[in-house]
Amino acid sequence: MTAAATPELTLMEGAAAIGEAAILAGCRFFAGYPMSPFTPLLEHLAEALPAAGGTCINCESEIEGVNMALGAASTGARAATGSCGQGIALMQEAIAEAALNETPMVVFNLARNQQDYFQATRGGGWGDYRTITLAPKDVPEAIEHTQLLFHLSDLHRAPTMLYGDPLLAQTRVGVRLEKLDFGPLPPKDWELDGTRGGTGQSRQVWTWAMGKATDPGPGPDLHWQNIAAKFAAINEIEQRSESAHCEDADTVVVAFGSAALFVEHVVAELRAEGHRVGWFRPITLWPFPGPALEEATRSARRVLVYELNGGQMIDDVRQYAHDRSAIRFIGGVSIHESGLSYGPLLDAPVIRERILAALPEGDPR
């Protein structure tokens, strides 16, 4: 498999398709430590990246991996790392550093379930930062999102994250690998050149953006005000969402990632049976598409939140749903006995049952 764009469909495991999309986006450095279900992405890039002229390092820990990616990215290269949520937990400090010293970098969370929503959207580092996070619902969308994340990362000089899961990583589907163009980017006039001095851009990035004696930089007060303002601006302009059947819906079901694909399927069935049900999917988990959710839930008497965790995205839904008292949680923790994937709750018949149980007697009317 090469990184060349292919016009025909190629049967690929999702993790490999994401790896190919990263290469199409120009990623030439990847460092990570194996952990299921992320491992197939690392395995794929270990072969495919060197073949594309890049470098892939299977390093000693997640902390090492994310810091290697940060170092590579500081030279202007498109660089990435990844793990599942358990490993991403170890990377939090470096992700925050990258956000504060304005180094673009993509982090792939091929997670075991949906329990990393808070980790992805709030983050565990220090400072006024957020991480642009896209949650694709299937493999074709993951190919698009992967390329978009490298673009957004460069555009905003900030780390970005793909939040996937075992279904995304392991399902094989016929995919079309095409390089996507998201428009022009500013020059990387900040990149380090690795020299031992004289250029002013030799070997150091710092969260204070502190310069040299001849170019002192803005200092911590102004720099961190600028960072906070940048993330406030991103919050306004990078929200993405998708919805259907919400205009006249009594009931709107909110879900993200793979789970949203199942909800979409079940809602289509219920609509065909006459239930006034719609669905809403945040595509960016941060920035959360709050105004779009407010609009989508305007006519709803019930807002059902389906996520495979103890209730995390529901916090964001509570901030924006048109009527907070209409919100009901219909998701839950559901883990496969291996610990590595979802349990029986992620299943169309179960979701259907839970939505129907939330509808009033006699629906449809």
Added chain:
Amino acid sequence: MQNMASTPTDGRPDEFAVRLAGIGGQGIQLIGKTLALAATRAGRHAMLAADYGGEMRGGPSNASVVVGPPVAEAPRLRSLPVLPAFHAAIVANHRFTGVVPERLVPGAVLLLNSSVVDPAGAGEGYQVTAVPATRLAAELGVPQAGGFVLLGAFIALVPLVSEESLVEAMTSLLPAYRRQHAEGNARALRAGIETVAGVAA
């Protein structure tokens, strides 16, 4: 509940879902990949969702394969990666049939490896075909290829892809150190087709 809206072409749903159920070591994952790859190379949408545990042999090994419409006719598959319904099942072993009975649609094609699965327990309402795949493979001198006997029998029952495309896909999927098994797998596939077709070998 039906998984997908049916727009039948030659009597089959346009996204045909088959469940492969067996135990590790029977080749379930390889025959699933073979079917999905052959369909993809024939210009159709396809999906393979694997479901297996940590054990290399003896534990449950299942796969769901969807063979969809030609790529030119549909932008993408609608099937979910956890399928609520199957139009067919290939049951290689009785120990871990999992969701097979409860998710088969009425009238589904149910292909049983009668060397180890008792057809009497198949239940009502299916088109049951019993093939002694393990025994036939052993008689051919390729005891590891029982899965391909079943795959051959399956495409004789439901001609989703051609025999040639399966042989080509299987051969390309084998790692170099197992390439010597390609010929035996192809013979097993043929034996499965002939068993169902009732043609003398």
